[in-house]
Amino acid sequence: MADQATTLGAGYEITLTRTFKAPAALVFDCFTDSDHFAKWWGPLACTNIIHRLDARPGGEISLRMAGPGYDHVMGGEFIEIDRPRRLVFLSKAFEAPGGGWGIVNRNTLTFEERDGATRLTLRTRVERAEGELVLGALGGMKAGWGQSLERLGDLVGGGGKIDFEIGDKVVVVTRAFDAPPERVWNALTQPELFARWWCAGGGVVEAMDVRPGGEWSLRQTAPDGSTHRFWGEYRQVEPPTRLVLTQGFDAHEAIEVVHVLTREWGRTVLTRTMTFPSNAYRDGMMGAGFEAGVTESYDQLAALLAAA
Numbered sequence: 001m002a003d004q005a006t007t008l009g010a011g012y013e014i015t016l017t018r019t020f021k022a023p024a025a026l027v028f029d030c031f032t033d034s035d036h037f038a039k040w041w042g043p044l045a046c047t048n049i050i051h052r053l054d055a056r057p058g059g060e061i062s063l064r065m066a067g068p069g070y071d072h073v074m075g076g077e078f079i080e081i082d083r084p085r086r087l088v089f090l091s092k093a094f095e096a097p098g099g100g101w102g103i104v105n106r107n108t109l110t111f112e113e114r115d116g117a118t119r120l121t122l123r124t125r126v127e128r129a130e131g132e133l134v135l136g137a138l139g140g141m142k143a144g145w146g147q148s149l150e151r152l153g154d155l156v157g158g159g160g161k162i163d164f165e166i167g168d169k170v171v172v173v174t175r176a177f178d179a180p181p182e183r184v185w186n187a188l189t190q191p192e193l194f195a196r197w198w199c200a201g202g203g204v205v206e207a208m209d210v211r212p213g214g215e216w217s218l219r220q221t222a223p224d225g226s227t228h229r230f231w232g233e234y235r236q237v238e239p240p241t242r243l244v245l246t247q248g249f250d251a252h253e254a255i256e257v258v259h260v261l262t263r264e265w266g267r268t269v270l271t272r273t274m275t276f277p278s279n280a281y282r283d284g285m286m287g288a289g290f291e292a293g294v295t296e297s298y299d300q301l302a303a304l305l306a307a308a
Helices: 024-032 034-040 134-140 141-155 181-189 191-201 279-287 288-305
Strands: 013-020 049-052 061-067 070-082 088-095 101-114 117-129 163-167 170-177 205-210 215-221 227-238 240-250 255-264 265-276
Touching: 013 141, 013 163, 024 034, 024 088, 024 101, 024 117, 024 141, 034 049, 034 141, 061 088, 088 134, 101 134, 117 134, 117 141, 134 141, 134 170, 141 170, 170 279, 170 288, 181 191, 181 240, 181 265, 181 288, 191 205, 191 215, 191 288, 279 288
Parallel strands: none
Antiparallel strands: 013 117, 049 061, 061 070, 070 088, 088 101, 101 117, 163 170, 170 265, 205 215, 215 227, 227 240, 240 255, 255 265
C-alpha cells in the first residue's frame, strides 16, 4: 500500500490509480501525441513547449516546462508502446551542464477500459537521483503526478482526480481539494455541510456528535425510494488534521475509517483509509458501486467548497 523505499532516492516508487471518463485509446494517445501532451503534462499552472515526442521504442522525449517558480528542460525516452494497453517511458530532469541528468524515472502505465471508462495505473520508479537539489523534487513527485492526471482528466472529459488503493483488508481513497484544511474539516463535521455532499447530497443527518465516543447517523433515500442508514462512532477528533470514526451501513458490521488532512501545494489533500474485517467484506463494498459513489460524492464536495 505505501510507496516503496523509506528514503527519497534511487529505488523510491510511487503508484497512482485514476479512472477517466474516456476510452483507453484516447487516454493512451494523450501520452504519445505532442499536441495532447502539451495541454496536460505537469502540475497545475504548468505550460509546456514540446521539442520532440517520438512515440516509438527508443524515441526521444524533449520539452520545456514552466510554471510558478520553475522553468526547466525535461528529457526522456519511450521504452515500450502497446496501444492502448501498456506504455513504459523514462522521464529525465535536472540536466547537468556537462551532460547527464540528476533524476531518471521509469514510468510504467497500464490502461484498462470498461464501459467506456479507463482505469490507469501508474507506477513510477526512481532509477537515478544525484545531488541534494533533487530531493525536494522527489518529495513532490506524487503530488506533481497527481495534478498532471487531474489535468489529463479535464482534457479527456472527466475523471482523474481520485486515487484508489486496494490492499489487504484496506481501501485508501485520496483527493486534493482547492480549500484550506479548516473548510474541508467543517464539511466533514458540520451536519448542514455534511448532508450536502455525502451520498452526493442525498442524505439527512440524524445525529452528529463530533467528540470521542459521540455518535453519527445519516439516512439516505435511494432513487428507487428505499432508505439506507450510515452510522458509527467517533474515536479520535483532532481538528483540522485527523478524524477517526467507525462506519456501518444498515445492519452490516462497522468498519474503521481514518481521515487525514494535509497541506500540499496550497491545497488540502484528504486521505481516507478504510479497514475491513475481511477481504470479502471489502470486495463486496467495492462491487456495490463504491468507487462511483465516492467519486460523485467528492465531486459534490469539491463544488461545495468552491462555492463557499
